Structures are given as C-alpha cells and as structure tokens.
Amino acid sequence: MTPAVETHALTKRFGRRTALDGIDLAIEVGTVYGVLGPNGAGKTTAMRLLLDIIRPTSGSSSVLGVDPRTGGAALRRRIGFLPGELRLEGRVTGRAFLAHYASISGPVASGAIDTLARRLDLDLSRQVRKLSKGNKQKLGIVQAFMHTPDLLVLDEPTSGLDPLVQQEFLALTREARDNGQTVFLSSHVLSEIQQVADTVAILRSGRVVTVSDVDSLRASAVRRVSVAFADATAQAVHDVLSRDPHLAELTITAGEQLTVAGTVEGDIDPFIKAIAGFRVTHLTVEEPDLEESVLGLYAKEAGDD
Amino acid sequence: MTNALPLYRRALGDSWRSLIGWSLGVVGAIFLYVPLFPSIGGSPDVQKLLESMPPELIKALGYDSLSSGAGYVHSTFYGLIGFVLVVIAATTWSTAAIAGDEETGSLELTLAHGVTRVQIVLERAAAIVTRLLWLTVLSVLLVLALNDSAGLAIEPGNLLGEGAAFLGLAMVSAGFGLAVGAITGRRTYASAAAAGVAVAGYALNAVGNQSSDLEWLHALSPYAWAYGTLPLANGADWAGLALLYGVSAALIAVAALALSRRDVTG
Numbered sequence: 001m002t003p004a005v006e007t008h009a010l011t012k013r014f015g016r017r018t019a020l021d022g023i024d025l026a027i028e029v030g031t032v033y034g035v036l037g038p039n040g041a042g043k044t045t046a047m048r049l050l051l052d053i054i055r056p057t058s059g060s061s062s063v064l065g066v067d068p069r070t071g072g073a074a075l076r077r078r079i080g081f082l083p084g085e086l087r088l089e090g091r092v093t094g095r096a097f098l099a100h101y102a103s104i105s106g107p108v109a110s111g112a113i114d115t116l117a118r119r120l121d122l123d124l125s126r127q128v129r130k131l132s133k134g135n136k137q138k139l140g141i142v143q144a145f146m147h148t149p150d151l152l153v154l155d156e157p158t159s160g161l162d163p164l165v166q167q168e169f170l171a172l173t174r175e176a177r178d179n180g181q182t183v184f185l186s187s188h189v190l191s192e193i194q195q196v197a198d199t200v201a202i203l204r205s206g207r208v209v210t211v212s213d214v215d216s217l218r219a220s221a222v223r224r225v226s227v228a229f230a231d232a233t234a235q236a237v238h239d240v241l242s243r244d245p246h247l248a249e250l251t252i253t254a255g256e257q258l259t260v261a262g263t264v265e266g267d268i269d270p271f272i273k274a275i276a277g278f279r280v281t282h283l284t285v286e287e288p289d290l291e292e293s294v295l296g297l298y299a300k301e302a303g304d305d
Numbered sequence: 306m307t308n309a310l311p312l313y314r315r316a317l318g319d320s321w322r323s324l325i326g327w328s329l330g331v332v333g334a335i336f337l338y339v340p341l342f343p344s345i346g347g348s349p350d351v352q353k354l355l356e357s358m359p360p361e362l363i364k365a366l367g368y369d370s371l372s373s374g375a376g377y378v379h380s381t382f383y384g385l386i387g388f389v390l391v392v393i394a395a396t397t398w399s400t401a402a403i404a405g406d407e408e409t410g411s412l413e414l415t416l417a418h419g420v421t422r423v424q425i426v427l428e429r430a431a432a433i434v435t436r437l438l439w440l441t442v443l444s445v446l447l448v449l450a451l452n453d454s455a456g457l458a459i460e461p462g463n464l465l466g467e468g469a470a471f472l473g474l475a476m477v478s479a480g481f482g483l484a485v486g487a488i489t490g491r492r493t494y495a496s497a498a499a500a501g502v503a504v505a506g507y508a509l510n511a512v513g514n515q516s517s518d519l520e521w522l523h524a525l526s527p528y529a530w531a532y533g534t535l536p537l538a539n540g541a542d543w544a545g546l547a548l549l550y551g552v553s554a555a556l557i558a559v560a561a562l563a564l565s566r567r568d569v570t571g
Contacts, residue, residue: 014570051417054568077419087410090319103311105418143414153417 002065004029004151004182005050010059012045019045021206022059027199032173032183034197036190042206043186044084047153050184051081064150077105080144084155084186088136094124101143108146116142119168133160145172152176154185158192170196223268226261227275228282234258240277244270257281312415312425316432320398324436327394331440334390335447338381342455346377365511374457375538378448383471384532388507391440391475396499398436399482402429403564404495407486412569426487426561433479441472459537466541470531473549477527478503480556487560490570502527527552 005027012020020042027033035043048054050061052068061068066075090097095113102108117124122138131139137160144152152173158166173183173196187193193200193214200217202209212220229237234252237260241247250262264271268285275283345351355368363369366385370376403426406412415425445468452459482499489495506528513522513529523529530545 048413053413053416054570073419073421073424076417079417081414081417083410083413083417085410086414089409089411091322092319096318100311100315101414101418104415104420140414 001029002062003027004031005033005061005063005184007046007049007061008059010046010049010061011057012042012049012054013057018206020049023203023206023208025201025208025211027182027184029182030177030180031198032177032185032196034193034200035184035186035203036188036193036200037186037203038188040205041203043203044155045206046203047081047084047155047184047186050153051076051079077147078150080147080149080152080154082140082144082152082154082157084159086136086140088128088131088139090128092128094122094126094128094131094139097128097139098124098143098146102146105147105149109148112146112148113142116145116172119172120165121168134162134165137161138165141169141172145176148176148179148181150181152181152183152185154183156187157185158187158189166192220266222263222265224261224284224286225264225268225271226259226282226284227280229258229260229275229278230281232258232278237278240274241271244274247271310428310431312420312428313432313435316402316429317435320432320436323394323397324439327390327436327440328443330390331387331444332447334386335382335444335451338386339378339448339451339457340455342374342377342457346371346374361515364514370535370538373538374452374455375459375463375535378457378459379467379532379535379537382444382448383467383537387444387471388474388503388528391437391471392478392500392503394440395433395437395475395479396482396496396503398433399479399499400486400492400495402426402433402483402486403560404482404486404490404492407490407569408492416569422565423561426483426557426564430479430483430557430560433483434476437472437475437479441468441475444468444471460540463537463540466536466546467532469541469546470536470549473546473553474503474506474527474531476553477506477549477556480553480560483560484556484563487564488567490567 003026005025007023007025009022009024010020011018011022023042023046025033025046035046037043045054049056050063050068052071055069063071063075064078068075088097092100094117098113102113113124117138120138120141122135122142128136128139137157141154141157144154158169161169170192173185176183185193185197197214199211199213201211234254237258238250238252241250241260241262246264246266246268247262248265250260253259352372355363355371366380368380371380403412406415416422445464448457448459448464449461451457478499481502482495485498486492486495506526509522509526510528510532513519513526523533527549530548533545534542536542536545
C-alpha cells in the first residue's frame with residue numbers, strides 16, 4: 001500500500017538557515033505518526049511543506065499519493081490541518097467560523113461539528129476573538145477533524161488544552177486511526193505521543209535522529225530501580241551488580257537494610273537475575289520514562305556533532 | 306447555490322461593520338459640503354476670497370471652477386474629501402486582504418483548505434471592488450438627490466463618468482495594496498504602497514497643474530488619469546478610465562501570481 005505520506009531528502013532553507021535537512025519519512029495509512037523534537041527542530045516546516053503552504057528547496061514528497069505542489073485544492077480537501085500557532089481574531093461566532101471552512105473543505109456530515117464541540121466542551125456561540133487560548137485550540141481541532149479527512153496533520157495539537165480535554169483529543173485521534181484515517185502529529189511533550197502514536201520520529205536541527213515504534217522506544221528506555229536487601233554486604237552486592245552492563249548510576253547505601261538504587265537501560269532481565277541471589281525485601285521498578293530516553297538520544301546526537 | 310464564492314462572501318461578511326462606518330463617512334461628507342453650494346460656489350465673497358489666494362494654490366487644489374455645481378462637487382467631494390475617504394478605505398481593505406491575513410496567521414489556515422491561491426486573491430479583490438462600488442454608488446445617489454435642491458445642475462451622465470473615475474482611482478490604490486501585500490506579505494509595505502500611490506498621484510497632479518512645462522507629470526498620476534478632463538463637467542474620459550481599470554486589473558493579476566509563487570510564512 002502506498003504510504004499516506006512519503007518524503008525523500010526533503011529540504012527547506014530560509015535564506016542561509018536550513019530548517020529541514022533532507023528528511024525521509026514514510027507514514028503508513030491508518031497509523032498515528034508522531035514527530036517529536038524541541039522548538040526549531042523543523043516539525044512545523046515539515047508540516048507546512050506537506051500542505052504546500054511553503055515549497056521545498058529540494059527533495060520531494062508525496063501526500064496521499066500526490067505531490068502537494070500539484071495536488072492543489074482537491075488534495076487539501078482530503079487533509080485536516082491544525083497550525084502550530086493558531087491566532088484567531090474574527091468577530092464571527094465559532095459556528096460561523098467552522099461553517100466557512102466547511103464551505104471550502106467540506107462536505108461535513110451533519111451533526112459532526114456539534115458532536116466534536118460537545119466532546120471537547122466548546123461553546124460555538126461565542127465570538128472567536130473572545131475565546132481563551134484553549135478554546136481557540138479546540139476550535140482548530142474541530143476544524144481539522146470535522147470533514148473526516150484521510151490525513152490529519154496536527155502541529156502541537158494539545159498545547160493550551162487542559163488534561164481532561166487532552167485525553168478526549170487523544171481518544172479522537174485513536175478513533176480517527178481506527179476509522180482508517182492517518183494522523184501525523186507533532187509535539188514536544190512525550191507523554192501524549194507515547195499514549196497515541198504507533199511510530200515516533202525524533203527530529204533535531206532539521207534532521208531525523210531516529211524513527212522507531214513506541215514499543216521499541218520503550219524497550220530501550222531507561223527504568224529507575226531501587227532494591228532493599230536483608231542479610232547482604234555492600235561488597236557482595238556491588239560485585240554481583242557491577243557485572244550487569246545495563247545498570248548505571250549505581251548507589252549502595254548501607255543502613256538497617258542495604259538499599260541499592262540505579263537505572264537500567266534496555267533489558268531488565270540480567271538485573272532481576274542478579275538480585276535474585278539475595279534476599280530482597282523491597283523492589284520498585286519505575287515505568288520507563290520516554291522523556292528520559294529521548295533526551296538521551298538528543299544528548300548522544302549532540303555529542304556526535 | 307449557497308456554496309459559490311465562499312471567500313468573497315466571508316470577506317464581505319467580515320467587513321460589514323467597517324463598510325457601514327465608511328458609508329456614514331461618505332454621507333456625512335456629502336451632506337456637509339454639497340448643500341452649501343448656493344452660499345459658497347455662487348457667492349461673490351467667496352469668489353473674492355479665492356481671487357486673493359495665490360493662483361498656484363488654487364490650481365493645486367483644483368479650485369479654479371468652484372463657481373459651477375460640477376466644479377464645486379468635484380473640488381470638495383470627489384477630488385478631495387471623498388478621495389481621501391475612499392483611498393483610506395481601499396488601503397485598509399487591500400492591506401487586510403492578503404498581508405494582514407498572513408501576519409495574523411489565518412492565511413495559513415485558509416491555504417490548508419480546499420482553495421487555490423489565485424482564487425483567494427480574486428475573490429478577496431472582488432469583495433474589495435464590491436465595497437468600493439457601494440461607496441461610489443452611494444455618493445452618486447446622494448449627489449443626484451441633492452442636484453436640484455442645491456442647484457448643482459450636474460448632468461447625470463457626467464456624474465456616472467465621475468463616479469467611474471472615483472472608483473477606478475480607489476481601485477488603483479487597492480491594487481497596489483493587494484500586489485505589494487501578496488509580494489511581501491507585510492502589512493506595512495502594503496499600506497505604504499496603497500496610500501503612497503494616492504498621495505504621489507495627487508502631488509504629481511497638483512505640480513503638473515502649475516505650468517505647461519510640468520504638465521507631462523499628469524501622465525504619471527492616477528489622479529490626473531481620473532480627473533484630468535473634469536468628467537463631472539465634461540463627461541466620462543474613456544482613455545483615463547481604461548488606464549485606471551487596466552492598471553488595477555494588472556495589479557490584481559500580479560498579486561495572484563506573486564502569492565501563488567511564494568512561501569506563506571505568517
């Protein structure tokens with residue numbers, strides 16, 4: 001099956017500044033693809049290129065099987081886009097605002113707008129310019145989802161949303177995927193990508209640092225562990241644990257009990273086998289924090305420069 | 306069909322408040338000046354006052370024909386207050402249409418939908434023409450209504466010619482606002498171009514009025530293309546109108562082309 005989005009060596013320069021440096025992406029139909037990176041990494045640039053709002057310096061892309069440069073209005077009607085910086089100022093009501101975009105990108109199924117607005121807890125009768133940042137963001141989300149486009153391109157979709165609405169948004173995203181729609185979203189917040197994305201690309205300084213599925217990202221992730229032992233000496237514990245190559249930041253505190261803390265990157269099994277030889281009185285293994293592992297990736301990449 | 310020209314309808318819908326404001330401005334200016342013609346245009350005191358003023362100033366202001374109804378209405382409204390009003394309106398609307406929309410970031414959102422850039426420029430230009438046409442029609446109807454009571458003795462056909470010139474002059478400003486806005490995406494540049502061309506045209510015309518040596522300046526002045534032959538007194542100047550509308554149309558085409566070719570960055 002042709003990917004929903006495919007780019008080859010896609011490059012964009014603004015004057016001397018290279019915003020996007022030859023990225024290759026392939027987003028399968030019916031998946032949620034998250035792109036993660038700090039501000040200025042090129043996430044917004046990549047999205048604008050896919051919508052033909054800006055044009056590539058070199059390289060090529062195909063969106064729903066069509067080059068965005070030639071796809072024109074017909075292609076964009078099949079895409080729902082939420083810009084990263086949504087500044088809405090009109091005196092029109094939210095409903096009239098949406099009706100306008102429905103008239104240029106429709107058709108919108110009857111009731112779709114009201115259902116979305118209700119789920120996101122958005123009042124459509126208020127003037128757009130009087131809405132809070134969060135409510136403007138909701139309006140932008142409704143605008144992107146309302147015509148059930150084949151592809152959703154969402155730039156920092158949850159910014160300004162309170163946690164409950166964020167969850168509702170993530171549910172909408174999952175439903176869109178289950179409906180066969182493809183979702184391309186960007187974020188600098190890992191937790192939301194972790195919750196919703198099938199694949200994650202990490203972007204830094206206009207380059208794709210890594211692409212992986214969330215499960216393997218989790219597998220390579222760093223877990224914090226802490227164990228308490230009874231009847232063990234610090235020396236004996238140290239000798240056994242220091243053989244585990246996945247264990248780092250090891251601290252051993254002798255007290256009433258012997259407490260050991262550290263981080264395990266990747267495979268947890270050798271650590272479990274190693275402590276099994278002692279009498280364990282307490283054990284905690286924290287859920288892997290993708291944030292830490294991704295920051296690790298940033299750090300490694302930065303170290304390579 | 307309710308879905309025809311969505312951007313055109315949106316542009317008009319978004320600006321009806323401002324259109325009411327400009328309409329009140331036109332009504333106010335006409336009611337302020339035109340009914341006074343019997344006491345100013347025909348008055349010996351005013352004639353004496355005008356004679357005492359430097360002839361260069363009279364020529365610059367185009368006040369040399371204040372004694373006729375046509376000359377008076379032209380000098381006070383179409384050539385001066387109305388001109389200022391309609392140029393400011395054209396500047397505001399044409400700047401907002403592309404450059405303003407881009408700076409607020411909403412052009413990006415519109416472009417992500419099922420519209421083409423050429424369509425955006427053309428529909429929004431059409432919305433500007435519609436609003437300027439409304440102001441022109443309003444002024445023509447009011448002057449017609451006051452024609453008898455104020456003793457203006459203006460030929461209705463000539464009034465149409467003057468209105469067409471008035472609208473064309475406003476369209477040149479709007480065209481510059483659209484084109485420069487589409488090329489640069491900057492509100493400041495678009496406003497400067499739209500208002501600047503009106504000011505420059507007025508100045509070139511005023512200087513060109515001074516002597517036959519400087520008359521060639523009229524060829525560069527949209528203001529002179531519009532009013533050089535005093536259409537309100539002498540009837541429509543087809544060559545001038547062709548220039549005004551030709552230049553406006555060319556500028557709108559430039560705007561459509563420029564916006565299609567460049568990145569929209571907001």
